[in-house]
Amino acid sequence: MGMLSTTSTRRTFLKGAALSAAAALGAGLTLDGAATLAEADEGPAQEKWVKTFCGTCIFTNCGMEVKVVNGVATEIRGNKDHPANQGTMCPRGAAQLMNLYDPYRCKVPVKRTNPEKGLDVDPQWQEIPLEEAKEIIFTKMEECYAKDPRRHMFMYGFGDTLHEGPYQKTYTAIMGTPNYAMSCGPLCEVHHAPQLFNNTFIDRVDVGHCNYLITLGRNMGASAAFASGPSRAMADAWKRGMKTVVVDPHCNVEASHGEWLPIRPGGDMAFCMAMINVLLHELNVYDGPYLRERTNLPYLIQEDQDxxxxxxxxxxxxxxxxxxxxxxYDAEFGEVALEGAYTVNGTPVETAFEKIKASVKDTTPEWAEGKTGISAEDIRRVTTEFAEAAQIGSTIVIDGVEMPYRPVCLAAGRGSANTMQGQRTYIVADTVNMLVGALGVPGSLIHVEHPKFEVEDGVILPEKLTTYLEKYDAGFTIPFNDMTGKQFSALARFPVLTTAMGAIVDPAKYFVDYDIDVLFPIGSNGFMADTDRDLFVQAYKKVPFIFTTGLLMDECSLFCDVILPEHSSLERQQIHPIEEIMTAGVDSLRVGGVNYKESPVEHVYDTVQFEEFVMELAYRLGRGPQLNMTTSGFFGLMGTPYQLDPTKRYTYAEVLDRYLKATTKDDGKGIDWFRENGFWTFERPVEDCYDYCIQGAGRLPVYDHRDLMVGRHLKANCEKWGVEQPGWEGRMDEVYAEYTPVPEWHENSLTASTDDGFDLYCVNWKISPRILGLGGADNNVWLREVVENHEFDDLCIQINPLAAEARGLKTGDKVLVESQFGGTAEGVVKVTGLIREDCLGFPAQGGHVSKFLNPAAQRGTNYNQLLSAKDGDYFTVSGSISIASRVKIRKAE
Known part of the structure; x- marks a missing residue:
């Protein structure tokens, strides 16, 4: 098998010996035996510890050190001086030696010799020299660009976040194509609300000052075993006495430290609306000064909602x-009215606050009990506790800065934001927080990226609404210029994957008048990471030329025509900001800085770095000026002495050196300094950590006027061009109804009553050794051993004892699960009380089908095939996919 072979040299033989030692040691994660092998052959052992940082989860914050003996990496440990992990390591970081020396890695460049493509088709790979592989790619790209740059599509996924560099996010701008897709976006709709209210890509919970935390389908770090700040912050908060209420179909680690309210999938929106009902219609509790001064709830609203x-x-x-x-709104006021209905110039109006109150008048806890499966008593009790713990009116002084103190948080996450009405659910969850003043202040949800707030009509917005609408309207011209699907899913944070793949297969259906000739997927495996595998097969088979830089021969690689083998995580030259994203404790809230790493050993195989390849490709295509200017913009080098000259050619090392020197400012620390020290940190002023201090005069858009106006422009554009969103033909009123400025409940495929036999729900979640399949984790046998032998949430399908008894199932039974959408999945059940009676629980997912991967990667269940991204099923507003569906289960035959 060509791609698994490599020339045997004395150096690679020693590395192979190290790998054998690794296999013998199993989960010991130490390769001291390799030092003995090297010493016997080369004399006294030459030993050193190399500073680096981890790259095997989406929050790559942890500092590490790698022990190298005679050129062989033999051990990994946490860097005790690093502020994020403080010397600790999770299984993912500790197992990276297996990624480095994995015998299943792509080792040499290969090209396909079998023109037929498919998941079960042998590509008949032929090994070729690296320069020949690049030349094939460059030639195909030149031919494509001579025809039409739009015929090139770039696609990336969570696997590519390991690069954490500029070019996965700026590739299309550099290359001049409007077409890109993301296999990581549709199942992770957690960005719209944080951007709307905190102007941040991902928000974080200030648990260092929080006393009462409700999580709504959100993993706070413990379930994923983050060795960095999130887990430590949560542990410290629990020791301090923070109460945690977990609202989730699955009883996770956080629930073991507090209270578990098992919610029915799809009911999250109802839970939030019931909390608002209790606050406003029963308790009459809200932070009046905060709402008058810091939100748009005093704005007067017409009958048409504008x-x-x-x-x-x-x-x-x-x-x-x-x-x-x-x-x-910006005049001098004697007393701003938060409530009331009035007549202005003959026009009846009422405050936005009154609109919010009216929208939840009937969403009582009793109503929500039928939607959520949580008792009205519990909903009412938790809301009352939340309101009391909010300490409305209190203040706190941190480092001499006085701010409101609201030590409560309702933290929504993927589990709620990716069920039906998910994007709106996150917004309504944040509305609960804002009603008690708990957003952007100590103890609540806060930003991560330290934003500059744009203001329009006195309201903060991620982008000024007028500018956004002008760009949106300009892009809605038939035929569409791109295949992103954002014309119909008007608030999509990422391209709509179903549309992108569907447009490759049938451009005319999606109002596009050209085909894709060249596809470049990196870190992207939609055959596993997303739903509707058949659509991916059709799309990939249609594209004439596909190439990638790949770590493993996964399902995506099976469709490629040329593969450039990629560095493993340990071997890459990378930087990454030091900042805690998910949660922040007292010791991590203000920490900022930069991590740096490069390979601690000579590259094991004939591999490439993605960034270096993209730079070479851009220069070859004559897009060097675009590359250099975009890179300078991304790294904040514009107007500094370190800005890249548009006329020159650089290496990625030179780019990073400039970035590091610019970031450390007067210290001017470059690669040489970081090579020795590994990281650089600084302490942020406390004012930079809270939205309250930097939000300025802008108000929070609790009344979601932005989304209302975007929906109206969508409707106007559809009517202007006489088109309907594919899959929603004849149902466009359902689409427009999602663009609401106030909470509204809509029945959906999860919550609607039915007698179709699909009487259970399926849900899934992250587990510690597998975070989004990053860094070759699925193929890492050490991590597989951890999952299958040491994790309670192993690879089995969890079922409640009552549900198991009713179906005659017991632990160890092989079963077949069928979805309401037609998908199926096989697996082994485990009976446990840690899952709702009407749910099946799937820890992470497994079940790879590529025969070029370690056989261990094929174990487990491919959960995503139970979901649907088909036209008419995905979320119209965001293009995201519901991560839950209704299913039925039976013993496998």
Missing amino acids: YYRNPETGKPMMWDAAEGVAKD
Whole structure:
């Protein structure tokens, strides 16, 4: 098998000996035997520890050290001086030696000799020299660009976050194609609300100051065994006495430290709406000063749901209760009215706060009990506890800075944001927080990226609404210029994967008038990471030329025409910001800085670095100026002495050296310094850590006017061009209804009553050794051993004892699970009380089908095949996919 062979040299033989030692040691994760092998052959052992950082999860924050003996990496340990992990390591980081010396890695460049493509087709790989492989790619790209740059599509996934460099995010800008797709976006819709309210890609919980935390389908770090700040912050908060309420179909690690409320999948929106009902209609508890001064809830709203604007100035207006008149929002007020209905210039209006109250008038805990499976008593009790713990009106002084103190948080996550109405669920969950003033202040949800807030109509927005709508309208021109699907899914954070793949197969159906000739997927395996595998097969088979830089011969690689073998995580030259993303404790809230790494050993195989390849490709295509300017912009080098010259050619090492020197500013620390030290940190001012301090005059858009206006532009554009969203033909009213400024409940395929026999729900979650399949984790036998032998949430399908008894199932039975969408999955059941009676639980997912991977990677269940991304099923607003569906289960024959 060509791609598994390599020339045997004295160096690679020693590395092979190290690998054998690794296999013998199993989960011991230490290769001291390799040092003996090397010493016997080469004299006294030459030993050193090399500083690096981990790259096997999406939060690559942990510092590591690699022991190298005579050129062989033999041991990994945490860097005790690193502020994130403080010397600790999780299984993913500790097992990276197996990734480095994995015998199943792509070792040499190969090209396909069998023109037929398929998951069960042998590509008949032929090994070729690296320069020949590049030349084939460059020639195909030149031919494509001579025809039409749009005929090139770039695609990346979670596997590519290991690069954490500029080119997966800026590739299309550099190369001048509008077409890109992401296999990581559709199943992770957790960005819209954080961007809307915190102007941050991912929000984080200030658990260092939080006393009452409700998680809604959100993993706070313990379940994933993060060795960095999140797990430590949670442990410290629990020791301090923080109460945790886990609202989730599955009882996770966090629930073991608090309370578990098993919720029915799809009911998360109802739970949030019931909390707002209790706050506003039963307890009458809310933070009046915060809502008047920091939100748009005092804005006057017309009957058509739009802002009432001053006819002369065009500005939204509020009611001055002291003077009994409406004024522009930025005028001087005697007393801003938060409540009430008024008449202004003959137009009936009421405050946005009244609109919110009216929207939840009937969503009582009793109503929500039927949607969630959580008792009305528990919903009412938890909401009351939350309101009392909010300490409305209190303040706190941190390092001399006085701020409101609201030590409560309702933290939504993927488990709730990726079920039906998920994007809206996250927004409504944040509304619960904002009603008690708990957003952007100590103890609540805060930003990560230290943003600069844009303001329009007095309201903060990720991008000014007028600018956004102008760009959106300009892009809605038939035929569409690109295949992203964002024209219909108007608030999509990422390209709509179903549309992108569907447009490759049938461009005309998606209002596109050209084909894709060259596809470049990296870190992207939609055959596993997403649903509807058949669509991917059709799309990949249609594209004439596909190439990739790949670590493993996974399912995506089976369709490639040329593969450039890629460095493993340990071998890459990378930087990554030091900042805690998911949660922040007192000791990690203010930490900032940069991690750096490069290979601690000579590259094991004839592999390449993605960034270096992209730079070479751009220079070959004559796009060097675009590359250099985009790189300078991404790294913040514009206007500094380190800005790249558009006319020159650089290496990636030179780029990183400039970035590191610019980041460390007056210290001017470059690669040489970082090579010795591994990381650089600084302490942020406390004012930079809280939105309250840097939000400025902008108000929070609790009344979601932005989404309302985007939906109206979508409707106007569809009517203008006489088109409907594929899959929603005749159902466009359902699409437009999702663009609501206030909480609204819509029945859906998960919650609607039915007698079709699909009487259970399927749900899944992360487990510690496998985070999104990053870094070759699925193929790592050490991690597989951890999963299958040491994790309670192993690879089995979890079923509640009552559900198991009713179906005659017991632990160890092989079963077949069928989905309402037609997909199936096989697996082995485990009976446990840690899952709702009406649910089946799938820890992570498994079940690879590529025969070129370690056989261990084929074990487990491919959960995603139970879901649907078909037109008419995915979320119209965001293009995301529900991560739960209704299923039925039976013993496998």
